[in-house]
Amino acid sequence: MIKEGLSAQIIPDSQGFFGAHGGKIEHPDLAKAMDEVSAGFQAMIADPTFIDELKLLQKTYVGRPSPIYHARTLSQNGAQIYLKREDLNHTGAHKINHCLGEVLLAKKLGKRKVIAETGAGQHGVALATAAALLGLECEIHMGVVDIEKEHPNVSRMKILGAKIVPVSMGAGTLKEAVDSAFGAYMEQFEDSLFAIGSVVGPSPYPEMVAYFQSIVGHEAREQFDQAYGGQPDEVIACVGGGSNAIGLFNAFMDDAHVALVGVEPAGEGLDTDRHAATLTLGKPGIIQGFHCYFLQDADGNPAPVHSIASGLDYPGVGPQHCHLKDIGRARYETATDKETLAAFLTLARSEGIIPALESAHAIAYAIKRAAELDSDKRLLINLSGRGDKDLDYAIERLGSNL
Numbered sequence: 331m332i333k334e335g336l337s338a339q340i341i342p343d344s345q346g347f348f349g350a351h352g353g354k355i356e357h358p359d360l361a362k363a364m365d366e367v368s369a370g371f372q373a374m375i376a377d378p379t380f381i382d383e384l385k386l387l388q389k390t391y392v393g394r395p396s397p398i399y400h401a402r403t404l405s406q407n408g409a410q411i412y413l414k415r416e417d418l419n420h421t422g423a424h425k426i427n428h429c430l431g432e433v434l435l436a437k438k439l440g441k442r443k444v445i446a447e448t449g450a451g452q453h454g455v456a457l458a459t460a461a462a463l464l465g466l467e468c469e470i471h472m473g474v475v476d477i478e479k480e481h482p483n484v485s486r487m488k489i490l491g492a493k494i495v496p497v498s499m500g501a502g503t504l505k506e507a508v509d510s511a512f513g514a515y516m517e518q519f520e521d522s523l524f525a526i527g528s529v530v531g532p533s534p535y536p537e538m539v540a541y542f543q544s545i546v547g548h549e550a551r552e553q554f555d556q557a558y559g560g561q562p563d564e565v566i567a568c569v570g571g572g573s574n575a576i577g578l579f580n581a582f583m584d585d586a587h588v589a590l591v592g593v594e595p596a597g598e599g600l601d602t603d604r605h606a607a608t609l610t611l612g613k614p615g616i617i618q619g620f621h622c623y624f625l626q627d628a629d630g631n632p633a634p635v636h637s638i639a640s641g642l643d644y645p646g647v648g649p650q651h652c653h654l655k656d657i658g659r660a661r662y663e664t665a666t667d668k669e670t671l672a673a674f675l676t677l678a679r680s681e682g683i684i685p686a687l688e689s690a691h692a693i694a695y696a697i698k699r700a701a702e703l704d705s706d707k708r709l710l711i712n713l714s715g716r717g718d719k720d721l722d723y724a725i726e727r728l729g730s731n732l
């Protein structure tokens with residue numbers, strides 16, 4: 331029987347804080363809307379009918395449980411490397427886990443529509459999928475630059491019946507899309523739900539998204555114990571906003587002997603301004619309605635960020651990770667674009683698995699880490715998504731090296 335729910339370490343206090351980070355929205359109308367979402371979420375997870383519906387969809391629609399795979403070829407230089415195969419989920423990544431939860435919640439609250447932003451389009455596709463399945467409208471805000479770049483995902487969303495709102499303000503990328511989506515939500519919060527794509531944003535989103543992602547860790551802990559005995563020495567995941575990492579970490583939070591390791595994008599190097607290593611180099615402050623570490627420019631505004639993996643290039647990070655860093659329960663490492671691209675190719679050629687560039691950050695760190703450890707040590711990595719979306723980019727970058 332798989333255990334459910336979140337460790338007390340990543341449940342917020344009554345004000346929505348995890349230690350010094352997180353918080354609630356103050357705007358009175360929106361605060362009311364957030365209270366409705368929060369109460370609906372708490373009621374949903376206490377209602378066996380909804381939990382049964384969610385579990386049935388996880389099993390028959392997403393294809394859960396996703397397996398754990400012992401990557402033996404990759405494990406020849408030291409510690410043993412195991413992969414939690416979230417890339418095998420329907421839609422190819424972990425994002426479907428929280429999108430199903432959010433759309434079920436919208437339905438429970440009697441909403442007609444879900445609204446969200448998307449950068450590379452991964453969250454948009456997963457949300458449009460869940461909305462199509464459950465019969466809700468879906469409105470996705472996306473920067474015009476991203477629409478141009480991420481054509482296959484735009485086509486997927488259209489075919490799934492989502493309405494795409496192009497955003498041409500500012501740089502025409504993720505940050506502007508968030509502002510646009512939030513603006514649209516403010517005008518129609520009575521009949522819609524804002525569906526955030528990670529463990530970021532104001533309360534109750536970090537707790538809610540972490541809850542829906544916690545299936546990853548609960549499954550992994552039980553599968554690992556059954557197949558290999560006991561727990562891994564370290565669990566490792568890439569961190570953008572932090573949802574796939576928190577989903578894996580949660581089940582091991584109270585196993586003090588298990589190290590929790592998040593891997594951030596060091597981009598072109600931590601000594602350049604072309605990275606998105608938020609927990610490593612960010613400063614505390616408030617971004618888009620919540621307190622966290624974030625990368626700031628000289629005026630304290632969100633800095634432009636970069637990663638080879640578009641799912642990781644966000645200047646902020648979830649408040650639960652900020653708290654886990656502060657209390658020393660998790661540690662945060664980095665992988666550069668170059669190390670990531672090498673790991674992408676290594677996993678493809680040694681195990682026949684093409685990872686998402688996001689996930690390849692965790693693989694890059696794990697390969698390095700394994701070489702420092704004895705062969706009886708065990709590392710469990712969250713393979714958060716598959717790499718189909720990254721093939722053109724990889725071919726362009728690797729070209730003559732292939």
Ligand SMILES: *Cc1c(COP(=O)(O)O)cnc(C)c1O
Nearest residue numbers: 528570571572573574641688715
């Ligand atoms: C979006 C995405 C991520 C980053 O999001 P988190 O909230 O940090 O998990 C990681 N991996 C894949 C495959 C993604 O699509």
